[in-house]
Amino acid sequence: MSISAFKIANKLITGAAAIEQLSAELTRLNVQNPLIVTDAILVQSGTVDLALAQLGGRRYGLFDQVEPEPEIAIVEACTRAYREGGHDGLIGVGGGSAIDIAKGVAAFAGHEGSLGELFGVDLVKRKGPPLIAIPTTAGTGSEVTNVAIFSDKQAQIKKGIVSDYLLPDVALVSPLMTLTCPRSVTAASGVDALVHAVEAYLSVNASPITDAIALGAIKLIVKALPKAYANPSSLQAREDMATASLMAGMAFGNAGVGAVHALAYP
Ligand SMILES: NC(=O)c1ccc[n+]([C@@H]2O[C@H](COP(=O)([O-])OP(=O)(O)OC[C@H]3O[C@@H](n4cnc5c(N)ncnc54)[C@H](O)[C@@H]3O)[C@@H](O)[C@H]2O)c1
Structure with missing residues (x-):
């Protein structure tokens, strides 16, 4: 008989008040200085503010340069921001594009080689920093999957990193994040x-x-x-x-x- 595995994010928190659990989850995961990964429209619409209000007074960094169907170069830019900011965790606030960039950074931040070495299946060697996914669309389901998808503009194809190490530690799924x-x-x-x-x-x-x-x-x-x-x-x-x-x-x-x-x- 064949077998089948079932894997999702480590913890799912749903309901309108789910976003209020953000600080408690950061504490549980021992994150003091997260990098928020998002896009400019979500900042302008005030949606990101709903997450920023729940950081429990922590310092944080904001990377808001994600674009729809994000290019590989955005993973590299966001990873630079992660390393330079001395961050110890990632919060993807957005649609699939922002959450996938946060996953890409989780895979790349501790990798010593090039990002290109991680494209494919099971090529990520170890678990990255704590990752919380907060979807603002409904949506891609990226908050519970082990894949991150990026555009390679030069080759005109989409490329993916597929690894169970990309499964978020927490998916905070609140309808308040999608109202805008x-x-x-x-x-x-x-x-x-x-x-x-x-x-x-x-x-x-x-x-x-x-x-x-x-x-x-x-x-x-x-x-x-x-x-x-x-x-x-x-x-x-x-x-x-x-x-x-x-x-x-x-x-x-x-x-x-x-x-x-x-x-x-x-
Ligand atoms: N990893 C996975 O499992 C998975 C699965 C399916 C798709 N994807 C990827 O996800 C990406 C698409 O994600 P998407 O469809 O969620 O769209 P998106 O993240 O690209 O967002 C689309 C647009 O909607 C805006 N937006 C998102 N939420 C908003 C809100 N609450 N208020 C106002 N504006 C908002 C964004 O700013 C953006 O301009 C693609 O790159 C696709 O390849 C990943």
Whole structure:
């Protein structure tokens, strides 16, 4: 008989007040000086402030140069900021782009060679600094997966680092972080989550565990995505979508995806 493994972030904290657990989790992980990895739009929209307010008075650094579908060079720039700032932990606040950059830094910060050596499967040698993922889209599910995706502009392809050492220590999933999502992002990232769940359910590597989670995600998305789109300030719809996106990430992170996502690669 074949076996299947099930791996997700070490701890999931969900619900509107989840963000209030940030300081306690930093204390538990012994982080005194985290680097917040995010993008400029999230700073301008005030979404990052919700996380900054929960740092418990710690000093911190802010790297806000993440861009959508981030390039490899952003991992290198963010890792420089991490090393130069003497940071001891990472908080990814954003959509998949910011969370993936934080994961890339977690992999690269303690690596002595080049970043290029880490692209591929299981090439990261050791666990990096503590990593907390706070999604602001619903979404990619990156807060619970062991993969980080970057664009290689020169080669015009997407490249990934796949390693269980990328699994975040904590996923803090609060619908409050998604309230500022414009409709276009709500729709696109919501459909991304739906496709993750459908592809995981149809995957040849699906298990009874991933099937149950994928079906649960699909049910929630079908109910909540039209509501979140029609009424962006509906906390219930945002919470259902945040939970569904997390569940879809748990499903595809273990069952894998299929042809739709394969189209993103040459
Ligand atoms: N690691 C994984 O498991 C995984 C899975 C799927 C996709 N991805 C990657 O994730 C990236 C896409 O992530 P995404 O779809 O979450 O989008 P994104 O992170 O690229 O964000 C898209 C835009 O929405 C804005 N935005 C995000 N949250 C917002 C908020 N709350 N309020 C206002 N604006 C907000 C961002 O500033 C950005 O301009 C791609 O690079 C993709 O390859 C990773």
